[in-house]
Amino acid sequence: MSVKLYYFDARGICDPIRMILTYGGIEFDEIRAPVDTFPPNLPTEIKSKCRWGQVPMVEFDGKSLNQSLAITRYFAKKANLVPQDIYEAALCDEYVDAVRDLMAPWYVAVMENDEQKKQEKIDEARKATKTRFLDVFESIVKLNDGKHLVGKSLTWADIYLAYIIQHFEILLGVNIASEHPTLKTLSENVLNEPNIKKWIDRRPKTKY
Ligand SMILES: N[C@@H](CCC(=O)N[C@@H](CS)C(=O)NCC(=O)O)C(=O)O
Numbered sequence: 001m002s003v004k005l006y007y008f009d010a011r012g013i014c015d016p017i018r019m020i021l022t023y024g025g026i027e028f029d030e031i032r033a034p035v036d037t038f039p040p041n042l043p044t045e046i047k048s049k050c051r052w053g054q055v056p057m058v059e060f061d062g063k064s065l066n067q068s069l070a071i072t073r074y075f076a077k078k079a080n081l082v083p084q085d086i087y088e089a090a091l092c093d094e095y096v097d098a099v100r101d102l103m104a105p106w107y108v109a110v111m112e113n114d115e116q117k118k119q120e121k122i123d124e125a126r127k128a129t130k131t132r133f134l135d136v137f138e139s140i141v142k143l144n145d146g147k148h149l150v151g152k153s154l155t156w157a158d159i160y161l162a163y164i165i166q167h168f169e170i171l172l173g174v175n176i177a178s179e180h181p182t183l184k185t186l187s188e189n190v191l192n193e194p195n196i197k198k199w200i201d202r203r204p205k206t207k208y
Pocket of ligand 1: 012013040041042047053054055056066067068069
């Protein structure tokens with residue numbers, strides 16, 4: 001399988017795809033558009049290839065796939081990171097959707113350029129996400145096996161959550177799971193999984 005992955009020169013919503021491809025031993029080539037502004041502009045030659053005018057997009061076997069979660073889930077299936085049981089698979093979908101909802105207030109802080117206001121936005125994001133998302137995720141993992149969100153082995157939902165915790169730590173210098181020891185451990189375990197670590201060690205060091 002030869003995979004061509006289009007995105008910006010950034011981690012963004014694409015790095016979980018790269019982590020899962022590496023975890024699954026699926027080789028991929030990347031087309032990385034430059035990030036000169038934030039938010040960045042997608043060059044027309046890439047935009048025109050994408051069904052919805054946005055990246056990430058992948059091409060393989062003469063086909064293309066768009067929308068980050070569809071792509072992430074597709075390669076997660078290939079890499080055996082989606083449970084066979086359809087309820088457990090749907091729980092993974094639910095948790096990934098919740099991680100995406102959790103991201104919104106943190107991105108407000110990322111977009112703020114004034115340092116004092118950024119700190120206020122970080123505090124607001126902490127308040128907005130603590131009880132609604134992070135406490136809930138913490139108790140889901142505790143009530144499960146203490147190590148995973150779903151079942152007893154790694155799924156793409158664990159990878160998504162761990163990735164987002166790390167992403168905002170890099171972007172904002174804050175550990176969004178600092179008050180959630182179980183999530184902190186889950187995240188460290190996922191990011192230290194040897195094949196996932198392989199990607200983290202080799203990925204370009206980008207701001208976003
Ligand atoms: N729902 C889409 C959102 C994709 C998206 O927002 N892509 C941004 C980069 S993170 C993009 O292509 N921006 C350039 C543009 O819209 O021209 C997904 O999850 O893939």
